[in-house]
Amino acid sequence: MPEGDSLRRAARKLQVLVGERVAVEAPHPRAAAERVAERLDGRRLEAVDAVGKNLLLRFEGGLVLRSHLRMTGRWQVVERGSPRHGKPWLVLTGSEREAVLWNGPVLELTARATRRLGPDILARPPDLPAMVGNLRRAHGGRELGDALLDQRLVAGIGNMWKTEALWHAGLSPWLRLEEARDEELERVLAEAARLMHASVARWSDRRAVYRRAGRPCPRCGESIHSRGQGDDNRTAYWCPRCQGMPETGKEPRGA
DSSP: OOOHHHHHHHHHHHGGGTTSBOEEEOOSHHHHTTTHHHHHTTOBEEEEEEETTEEEEEETTTEEEEEEOTTTOEEEEEETTOOOSSOOSEEEEOSSEEEEEESOOEEESOOGGGGGOOOBTTSSSOOHHHHHHHHHHSOTTSBHHHHTTOTTTSBSOOHHHHHHHHHHHTOOTTOBGGGSOHHHHHHHHHHHHHHHHHHHHSOOOOOSSTTOTTSBOTTTOOBOEEEEETTTTEEEEEOHHHHOBTTTTBOOTTO
């Protein structure tokens, strides 16, 4: 699933259409059923912002289009009139370029869903005390790796950056919130913000532990472990030597 950094990059690409009146079409039948194109066609695109894992496109007249990409969606910007293969969900056509949304399962003319989000991990600066406060108000028995994915507590972190931030912070995904110190929560959040800002600036597919089960840990050489976690059974990846084992719930405090 695209995470907050991916949405920031998408918002940056779409800036080329900001200020233009755009022609809007919805070739995909499911998108057409939402009547988005009818309400937005010919309006000026005033701003494009990323909020957590959401992209908000603000049009004149106070209309806000929320796009959530889930697992398969992607935005691309191409030259006007470029050939297409398949039916995109939405096309915004400006004077020279088109923004094309492929496989975009969530399109709605409201930003209501973003009101339930926690502080954005990519805010400058990130509100770490508010995020720690949200984690503290969550159930104390909840595991840290699962809690970091809860968009109501912290917005923008997905499974990949959760995994990498925990490894860099030397904390176990299995650490229960009630056992974590405030400085440890703040440390992993700061690592997530640092790594994701670096990804926005220059995306790289180099990862320390994410999807590297069975390979040696870059820090200590121990084999990376993996296991499902939480109600959604998202795969956690971690180094048992650097970060601790789920059987004990303990992690090296000195990392």
